[in-house]
Amino acid sequence: MMRPRWWTVGVAMWMGCAPAFAEHGQAEIRGTADGSAITGTATLTDTPQGLQIIVQLQQVPPGTHGLHIHQSGSCGNGGQAAGGHYNPDGAPHGFVLADGLRHAHVGDLGNIEIGSDGSGTLELIVPNVTLSGSRYSVAGRAIILHEWPDDFSQPTGNAGGRIACGPIILTEPGS
Secondary structure, eight states: OOOOHHHHHHHHHHTTTTOOOOOEHHHHHHHTTTTTOOEEEEEEEETTTTTEEEEEEEEEESEEEEEESSSOOOTTTTGGGGGSSSSSOOOOSSSEEEEEHTOOOTTTEEEEOOTTSSSEEEEEEEEBBBBBSTTTOTTTTTEEEEEEOOOOTTTOOOOEEEEEEEEEHHHHHTT
C-alpha cells in the first residue's frame, strides 16, 4: 500500500530528520570614518556544524584587528549605533571558538590579520549560532572591525575604536 508523501515527511521530522534549509546572509563592510577607504564583505551561511562566516577586507591598516558581532544592525555615529557585543546570555568576554557560548559572547569572533597590502580574510564556523530562528541568531546585527587586536580581557577585549561596520542581512543563496 502506498502511503501519502506527507506521512513520510511527517515521520522524518518526528524522528529528527527534517530537511535542512540553510539560511544565507551578507554584510557589506565599510569604514566608519569620513573618507575611510576600508571595504569588505562578510558571507554567512548556516551549516550543520554552525554558522560559517567568511570575512574579506581591503584597505585596512596592516596588523591584527578585533572582529565582533554587535547587538544592533545600525552603523551610524561611527559604528557606535551598533551597541555592545552581541551577548544574549550575559557571558564574559572571550573567544567564542575556544571558550564556547557559556564563557564568551556570541559575537566574540577573535582577530583578523591584515597584510601589508591592506587585505585579510578570516574563515570560521561558530557552533550553535544561526542567522535566524534560534536563541543565537545574528541577522539584523552588525559586524564591527576594531582598530586594535582583541586581547580577550574583560569586559570587551581592549580592541579600541570601531573602524568599519556592516549590517548583517539575509540574502538568497549565491547572491
